[in-house]
Amino acid sequence: MQILTKELRAKLPKIRETEDQEDPKVICKFFYPDFNWTWYAIEFDGVDLFYGYVAGDYPELGDFSLKELLSNRGKFGLAIERDLYFKSCPLSEVKKLHE
Numbered sequence: 001m002q003i004l005t006k007e008l009r010a011k012l013p014k015i016r017e018t019e020d021q022e023d024p025k026v027i028c029k030f031f032y033p034d035f036n037w038t039w040y041a042i043e044f045d046g047v048d049l050f051y052g053y054v055a056g057d058y059p060e061l062g063d064f065s066l067k068e069l070l071s072n073r074g075k076f077g078l079a080i081e082r083d084l085y086f087k088s089c090p091l092s093e094v095k096k097l098h099e
Helices: 006-011 066-071 091-097
Strands: 028-031 038-044 049-055 060-065
Touching (some): 038 091, 049 091, 060 066
């Protein structure tokens, strides 16, 4: 599976484009199929750097790297995947899922 398609790249705002928005839209979701970490992308620099919500041990907003997503593996060696069924939604909705 291609983790980041041309279509998704086109939909993702550039870094800092949404910083004035109170509740920016989350465009896509990446996850370990065998571990409990999830990354929600809001912005992308077009090369490697995402800005978004990371739901791990301590959920937070921050930067994460495409290169790192592609190189990491879960507990059973499975690669990170993109949620093909994720529907873009406001950040506030994503945060509610991880409270």
